[in-house]
Amino acid sequence: MMYAPVEFSEVDYPRVKYQRRQQFWNPIRLALFTLAIVAIIGIAIGIVTHFVVKDDKSFYYFASFKITNIKYKEKYGIRNSREFTERSHQIERMISRIFQHSSGKGRFIKSHVTKLSPDKNGVNVLMVLMFRYPSTDSAERIKKKVEMILYQSLKTKQLPLTINKPSFTLTSIDSKKMRNLLNSRCGIRMTSSNMLLPASSSTERIVQGRETAMEGEWPWQASLQLIGSGHQCGASLISNTWLLTAAHCFRKNKDPRQWIATFGTTITPPAMKRSVEKIILHEKYHKETNENDIALVQLTTQIKFSNVVQRVCLPDSSIKLPPKTSVFVTGFGSVIDDGPIQNKLRQARVETISTDVCNRTDVYDGLITPGMLCAGFMDGKVDACKGDSGGPLVYDNHDIWYLVGIVSWGQSCGLPKKPGVYTRVTQYRDWIASKTGI
Ligand code: ARG
Secondary structure, three states: OOOOOOOOOOOHHHHHHHHHHHHHOOHHHHHHHHHHHHHHHHHHHHHHHHHHHOOEEEEEEEEEEEEOOOOOOHHHHOOOOHHHHHHHHHHHHHHHHHHHOOOOOOOEEEEEEEEEEEEOOEEEEEEEEEEEEEOOOOHHHHHHHHHHHHHHHHHHOOOOOOEEEEEEEEEEEOHHHHHHHHHOOOOOOEOOOOOEOOOHHHHHOOOOOOEEOOOOOOOOEEEEEEOOOEEEEEEEEOOOOEEEEOHHHHOOOOOHHHEEEEEOOEOOOOOEEEEEEEEEEOOOOEOOOOEOOOEEEEEOOOOOOOOOOOOOEOOOOOOOOOOOOEEEEEEOOOOOOOOOOOOEOEEEEEEEEOHHHHOOOOOOOOOOOOOEEEEEOOOOOOOOOOOOOOOEEEEEEOOEEEEEEEEEEOOOOOOOOOOEEEEEHHHHHHHHHHHHOO
16 A cells, blocks of 8 residues: 655645744753753763772771780891791781671772781781772771771671770871881882782783783892993892892902992883992802802992882791792893893793702702702793893792792703702891891
């Protein structure tokens, strides 16, 4: 069937259309319509900012409290001691458990004990707490929330450590103050925006081999350069004036005036530069066997720690890493045997290998002495290489990084059954202390 077109007379047609239009777009309707559009756009923007942009900000607090069911130990006063480390981790774990199972879940980022001191009823704890809350929230309001969560758990939860409630104080601090408080601690990494870098960031980006490092990821890494011939070796910052490196780096030249140290993730441009005051080689460094391949470098002027230049922790001499522990090696060394030096810092995840395995006839056949540590993979591929010497092999313990090895030697690079060999830092803990007081 077909529809016949409706016919209008010439007089009717334009009049009807005109009248309709005028009725529909009267000023009131127009105003309402505009208003509705504006409202819809407004709501949409609101929803988008709420769910997508989520403008969270870091809020830092300084907490002080007494723990009454433990006794103070002399070693708590030494930051790198096993006693301090274990006790602070226990406290940090407890604090994180309190917040992770609370209403403020997901808001708590992390905590760091900065000091343990003696008290007549137990131990005084000073620590930094970090939270993420919407930037519109106020530090005072969050403080109230945090206190409430804490007091609630003190009442209801069975906690391994007894926190004395009246002694508990919480003070809001800015990121600068937080930095200063954490600066007194070694082995902490931060992003340029003052966020603490989570440990996982390094592991996730490793696929195979060596990945370039992010700014601030390995802030203790230094490049030792001979004036006129550039990068020779890596080194690790262990205080504001001392670097730890390998003795074999100075085989050609041990005159401190010919050396400089640079910091940052690129050799050029460096984030910081220092001249060298003094070079101390291990008295028993033996170039044929590579034994005692360790040296200290003193800088002429102190380093001012920042987000990108920071010192690494030295492990207590009693710390032992089991085989297959994940550790990271970093450096500006070549990516293939006899390749060129890299301008960008790279990192590789490797695993510790027991000395027994490393000394097998098919591996290094007895060349590994107690002062050495093997790390890599039995099927090769991931390894340090030329130019990484003297650089750090570090271990992450609860977001605090420890220098466990110094890149020393290896047969070629990345060959199967020829892992990297490192100077075992724990073995030289007393030697380092005797020369530097660290
Ligand atoms: N001795 C080398 C250097 O001068 C570093 C050796 C490390 N080799 C290795 N396969 N892990 O830079």
